[in-house]
Amino acid sequence: MPTIKKIPATITAVSDTTPTARVVTLTLSEPLPFVAGAFVNMFISHEGKVLRRAFSISSSDKEDKTIELTVRLSPNGAVSPLFWKEDIIGTTVEVMGPLGLNTADKMLQSKTFLFGFGVGAGVVKSLAEHFVQDPNCTELTIMLGSRNEDEIVHLKEVTELATSPKVTVRHAISNPGDHNTHPVGYIQNHLEGFDFNNADVYVCGQEAACEALVEAVKKQNPQNCLYFVEGFH
Structure with missing residues (x-):
């Protein structure tokens, strides 16, 4: 069973998979082994607050130095619109995981x-x-x-x-x-x-x-x- 840990990560790429869904790529500060089906909690700072959201990992479990998260835009949400900002690349976040039972x-x-x-x-x-x-x-x-x-x-x-x-x-x-x-x-x-x-x-x-x-x-x-x-x- 992979060890759960909380580590820094950097958003290094974003790409659209539909008009309202985007793939967010995180480059991790250290490897994060996981089994497909797992999710992570992401901690991201915004307007003086640290916000936490859970996202399933959508990339292959053969790769543990970067992970991809597939995010749906909720226009009135506090977190998802951040991934559509022009300056999101290079943002440092923290991720905790891998989490989840349905792996x-x-x-x-x-x-x-x-x-x-x-x-x-x-x-x-x-x-x-x-x-x-x-x-x-x-x-x-x-x-x-x-x-x-x-x-x-x-x-x-x-x-x-x-x-x-x-x-x-x-x-x-x-x-x-x-x-x-x-x-x-x-x-x-x-x-x-x-x-x-x-x-x-x-x-x-x-x-x-x-x-x-x-x-x-x-x-x-x-x-x-x-x-x-x-x-x-």
Whole structure:
């Protein structure tokens, strides 16, 4: 189990993954080994106060000298707008971690489902990158739920993962535009064809969405199905 520690880090890059979601890269003062699925608490100073927020790690657990966090812009929030400021590069923060119980080392079955709502796609990407390299995982299904086709977080990276023969990728769009080609609705409306028997099911997103999806899976009465739920407000 990786050791939890609190260390300085510097924001060294930001990039957009959708119009309202951004990847924030932190260069760490020392290595921070973690297992995919973990999160960190970030401490950032703003207007004389130190603010703390929890963010799932969205980068590969093969790299421990830098980590990436996928952040959704909340215009009225205290922290997320800071990552859209022009002078954010070079900002020093502190991170504490790795934290979390729903990590890849707990998911031991050969069949894995990774479901991510919205910005929950960040940690799903990290987990997927882990399981693509894990020979014990023989079937990996990724499904992302997004508001519209322009808001599919980490679309490029997840599409590339689908080139692996053991990976299946699906999307669900709740408020589609005119050119949408994906199923319309929420993830829980499009579970047809999935066999959840003898499987690990990971879900990340708003708590209400996670609960609705887990209930939909349970209605299929799968046997030996384990749930790993990472809900946030």
